Amino acid sequence: MLYRETGQFKTTYTSDSQVFPILQDKIGLIAMLLIAFLVVPVFGSEFFVKTVMTPFLIFTLATIGLNILVGYTGQLSLGTGAFMGVGAYSCYKLATYFPETNLVLLILLSGFFSAGIGVIFGLPSLRIKGFYLAVATLAAQFFLEWCFIRIKWLYNDNTSGAINSLPREAFGYQISGGAADYIAQYIVVLCIVVMMTWVASNLIRGRIGRSWMMIRDMDIAAELMGVRPLYAKLSAFAVSSFYAGVAGAMMVFLYYGSAEPEIFDINHSFLFLFMAIIGGLGSLIGCYMGAAFIWIMPIILRELPEIIGLDINPATVEHIIFMMIGGLIIFFLIVEPHGLARLWQIAKEKLRTWPFPYT
Amino acid sequence: MNVAVKTPKTATDRKPAPEVMLDIKNITLSFGGVHAIKDVSFNIHMGEIRAIIGPNGAGKTSMLNVINGFYHPQVGEITFKGETRAAMRPYVAATQGIARTFQNVALFKGMSTLDNIMSGRTLKMHKNFFWQMLRYGPAMAEEVEHRERVEEIIDFLEIQHIRRTPVGRLPYGLQKRVELARALAMEPELLLLDEPMAGMNLEEKEDMSRFILDVNDQFGTTIALIEHDMGVVMDLSTRIVVLDHGEKIADGTPDEVSSNQDVIDAYLGVAH
Amino acid sequence: MLYNIFVDPFAQMLGAPDFLMQVLWEGFVAGTLYGLIALGFVLIFKASGVFNFAQGIMVVFSALTLVGLYQAGVPAWAALVLTIGAMFVLAWLVERIVLRNLVNQEEIILFMATIGLNYFLIGFGEYVFGGEPKKMIASELGLPTGSTTFEPFGGVLIIEHLDVAAVVVAVALVTGLAIFFNKTRIGRALRAVADDHQAAMSVGISLNQIWVIVWFAAGIVALATGIMWGAKSDVSFALQIVALKALPVLIIGGFTSIPGAILGGLIIGFGEKLFEIYWGGLLGSGVEGWFAYVIALIFLLFRPQGLFGEKIIERI
Numbered sequence A: 001m002l003y004r005e006t007g008q009f010k011t012t013y014t015s016d017s018q019v020f021p022i023l024q025d026k027i028g029l030i031a032m033l034l035i036a037f038l039v040v041p042v043f044g045s046e047f048f049v050k051t052v053m054t055p056f057l058i059f060t061l062a063t064i065g066l067n068i069l070v071g072y073t074g075q076l077s078l079g080t081g082a083f084m085g086v087g088a089y090s091c092y093k094l095a096t097y098f099p100e101t102n103l104v105l106l107i108l109l110s111g112f113f114s115a116g117i118g119v120i121f122g123l124p125s126l127r128i129k130g131f132y133l134a135v136a137t138l139a140a141q142f143f144l145e146w147c148f149i150r151i152k153w154l155y156n157d158n159t160s161g162a163i164n165s166l167p168r169e170a171f172g173y174q175i176s177g178g179a180a181d182y183i184a185q186y187i188v189v190l191c192i193v194v195m196m197t198w199v200a201s202n203l204i205r206g207r208i209g210r211s212w213m214m215i216r217d218m219d220i221a222a223e224l225m226g227v228r229p230l231y232a233k234l235s236a237f238a239v240s241s242f243y244a245g246v247a248g249a250m251m252v253f254l255y256y257g258s259a260e261p262e263i264f265d266i267n268h269s270f271l272f273l274f275m276a277i278i279g280g281l282g283s284l285i286g287c288y289m290g291a292a293f294i295w296i297m298p299i300i301l302r303e304l305p306e307i308i309g310l311d312i313n314p315a316t317v318e319h320i321i322f323m324m325i326g327g328l329i330i331f332f333l334i335v336e337p338h339g340l341a342r343l344w345q346i347a348k349e350k351l352r353t354w355p356f357p358y359t
Numbered sequence B: 001m002n003v004a005v006k007t008p009k010t011a012t013d014r015k016p017a018p019e020v021m022l023d024i025k026n027i028t029l030s031f032g033g034v035h036a037i038k039d040v041s042f043n044i045h046m047g048e049i050r051a052i053i054g055p056n057g058a059g060k061t062s063m064l065n066v067i068n069g070f071y072h073p074q075v076g077e078i079t080f081k082g083e084t085r086a087a088m089r090p091y092v093a094a095t096q097g098i099a100r101t102f103q104n105v106a107l108f109k110g111m112s113t114l115d116n117i118m119s120g121r122t123l124k125m126h127k128n129f130f131w132q133m134l135r136y137g138p139a140m141a142e143e144v145e146h147r148e149r150v151e152e153i154i155d156f157l158e159i160q161h162i163r164r165t166p167v168g169r170l171p172y173g174l175q176k177r178v179e180l181a182r183a184l185a186m187e188p189e190l191l192l193l194d195e196p197m198a199g200m201n202l203e204e205k206e207d208m209s210r211f212i213l214d215v216n217d218q219f220g221t222t223i224a225l226i227e228h229d230m231g232v233v234m235d236l237s238t239r240i241v242v243l244d245h246g247e248k249i250a251d252g253t254p255d256e257v258s259s260n261q262d263v264i265d266a267y268l269g270v271a272h
Numbered sequence C: 001m002l003y004n005i006f007v008d009p010f011a012q013m014l015g016a017p018d019f020l021m022q023v024l025w026e027g028f029v030a031g032t033l034y035g036l037i038a039l040g041f042v043l044i045f046k047a048s049g050v051f052n053f054a055q056g057i058m059v060v061f062s063a064l065t066l067v068g069l070y071q072a073g074v075p076a077w078a079a080l081v082l083t084i085g086a087m088f089v090l091a092w093l094v095e096r097i098v099l100r101n102l103v104n105q106e107e108i109i110l111f112m113a114t115i116g117l118n119y120f121l122i123g124f125g126e127y128v129f130g131g132e133p134k135k136m137i138a139s140e141l142g143l144p145t146g147s148t149t150f151e152p153f154g155g156v157l158i159i160e161h162l163d164v165a166a167v168v169v170a171v172a173l174v175t176g177l178a179i180f181f182n183k184t185r186i187g188r189a190l191r192a193v194a195d196d197h198q199a200a201m202s203v204g205i206s207l208n209q210i211w212v213i214v215w216f217a218a219g220i221v222a223l224a225t226g227i228m229w230g231a232k233s234d235v236s237f238a239l240q241i242v243a244l245k246a247l248p249v250l251i252i253g254g255f256t257s258i259p260g261a262i263l264g265g266l267i268i269g270f271g272e273k274l275f276e277i278y279w280g281g282l283l284g285s286g287v288e289g290w291f292a293y294v295i296a297l298i299f300l301l302f303r304p305q306g307l308f309g310e311k312i313i314e315r316i
Helices: A023-043 A046-072 A080-097 A103-126 A130-150 A182-205 A207-224 A229-256 A266-279 A284-308 A314-335 A339-353 B060-068 B090-096 B113-119 B129-134 B138-157 B172-185 B202-218 B230-236 B254-258 B261-268 C002-015 C017-048 C055-071 C076-102 C107-129 C161-183 C185-195 C197-202 C207-232 C237-253 C258-283 C291-302
Strands: A168-170 A173-176 B020-031 B034-045 B049-053 B075-080 B083-085 B098-100 B190-194 B222-226 B239-244 B247-252 C147-150 C157-160
Touching (some): A023 A046, A023 A182, A046 A080, A046 A207, A046 A229, A046 A266, A046 A284, A080 A103, A080 A266, A103 A130, A103 A182, A103 A229, A103 C291, A130 A266, A130 C107, A130 C237, A130 C291, A173 A182, A173 A229, A182 A207, A182 A284, A182 B129, A207 A229, A207 B113, A207 B129, A207 B138, A266 A284, A266 A314, A266 A339, A266 C107, A284 A339, A314 C107, B020 B060, B020 B222, B034 B060, B034 B075, B034 B222, B034 B239, B049 B060, B049 B202, B049 B230, B060 B190, B090 B098, B098 B172, B113 B138, B113 B172, B129 B138, B138 B202, B172 B190, B172 B202, B202 B222, B202 B230, B230 B254, B239 B261, B247 B254, B247 B261, C002 C017, C017 C157, C017 C161, C017 C185, C017 C207, C017 C237, C017 C258, C055 C076, C055 C107, C055 C207, C076 C107, C076 C207, C157 C161, C161 C185, C161 C207, C185 C197, C197 C207, C237 C258, C237 C291
Parallel strands (some): B049 B222, B049 B239, B098 B190
Antiparallel strands (some): A168 A173, B020 B034, B020 B075, B075 B083, B239 B247, C147 C157
């Protein structure tokens, strides 16, 4: 009743190729953006903005990067954590050398460093496929982790081995360092993530995204269409690592405030892979859903005992969370291997004919 | 675009243009100890429909794979549009104007019909990465321009109703038509068709034959065709080359080939 | 610099041959243990096409169950039998809940399911057994202790009896499993299932039985691995990281080859130890974290299917 396409005709190819061709979808999107930009910072509690929304957005960005590589180009990568680390350490060094420069610019620049590293470790993809490629990316993951510890120059030789978000400003607001304004941080993160999602969406719908998907589906036939596997695969690695790098830089400077190499380890790489798969490989909106699910669910689970009034030891809660995440992953894979995005699509299909029961 | 239905003419009505587009000389292809193709030579004239026929395992698909560069022969050379090479490469074949359909439908299963056909335009799309990131502006104009061409092909092959359907869901006959559309989207000079009628019923075969003839007539595309249905082969082709166990056993017009004793033996299965 | 890389290490090796033998022996032992872990992976991959990410935690879990039962007062050998039973129950549960519902799904989906299983078992294990490291009941199980000292070349070579036992166990397991896979009817069925679930079902092979058998076998291997590794260095959740080492082993040996798993393990074991001792000084510590992967990567570039794996042929 509410969700109908009747009367919405497209008269040009341009309008036919929109992401949200149905008016109701467009309204929904604008509403979400308004809520994100206006309602959350004004009405949200500090806990909600700082510990839920900001990291959710950052992780979504990393997941988008991973999804481009795994979901759209079909190259399995387990090195997301390390590429995020490259971005983070690059940003740290850039911030050290250019203390007066706008931090947002530096964050975006550090993406290029991780893109470069991503291309280098993506080179094996020209010979290797599938699981074996995952091993190559694991080599990248472990090697880079080792570099983060061994190359003292990366963390300015300080004894703790950790990097701190140096106090920096952007557009007149203190957005990193101890005295950072968390609302400014949130808005900066939101703007960057929204913009980069838009860019990702553009790339995916155009020639480049098509060449990625051609490689994923049948790379032998793709070559015959004129797609050069070299360019397609390496561009996927480059873009994916760029996104991961920016996410990593934001993670340290605009969220955690400091970082030890552990936060870029293999467990985090797997975490993002979960987000991508549960959200739905090959779907941008799935990245948001997957990140929300994996990030927000444990937070709710941690708060739940208090809310219900049960008294459970926090360590036990952690164990239960592990079990639940594991169990839910298996559950999701059984019920809908294409992820939450597909479930959302099915729901919308059903909504189109609601309240009538027939399809 | 006006699609006129033409009745298939017999081969003798059409005069093949004498200019040679593709010349295969002494190709030998082996895998390990197995010879897939043994010293085969033939040519394809511009504008003709050349059928490659033979019993199963004769090396027909391998021959097509050599032509578009998936397999590299151990011996021999390929001359395409005047350039001679020891082996073709898929990317070079694509840029030179060779397009192909496959025996087991090699469509991009994760994409819709429209996207699959648009993927055939890849070589003709040039707007660089930066414009792709913005999309609105020059990249969009290019998309629309190619979308228009693709829609012409969709009209030509009558597949408008399945534009947005993911190709994995289409019935086999329609998948083959989409594959043909994708190959046509490349605007090829030489079109290689590997059993385009496999698994089709009579009606579908007549439709497909009509499309193939129209492609040859209206676009002037040279076609190399592997096919098992003898009726189709005799009606459509200008000349035929017959392979058996990797060797060429006949080469000529349909009339010549159908009365050739070696060909008849090969198909009926005389002991070697 | 070049001297340091190409000449010095070999000079060191030749200068102290008894130390070299010690290093080689250590590499050998580590290699067989890596091979054991890889074996668990190969079993499951060979028979169900699934890369069981949870193999590492199964090693820990089985070891913890064994020690936990012993600490609860059960005599050592009875605890062993009960643990074997527990692994059977685990295999049965995994088949029932996870595998049965994911028949014929893509590899990556199954792989993700095992990651989910991994997380679940971590949480469950920590909940039941607690997170502190425990001591493996090696001597109670009859494993030898102590060591023998040899004196080759006038130097010193110490061989732990436990290490010898580990090698013997590994060899026995590998031989037994290789025979099982190649010579028995069930082995053939296992290979059929690995190739194509649906085709195997259509010829009457009971997928469910096969999978329970295979995961049980992998569980036994995990238990053996857990006992051996745990005897060398206590049982704790850190042990599961070692499972990730199995990947390079599998790359080199091929995902589907039992002898390949051991051979790959040995190559990695030797390579790692030699590199760490003789070249490690150049790069600093922690190199063994990624060295195995680099070896595997180089292997992949030249031989993508591993030493014994099946060549992947793509046809159009």
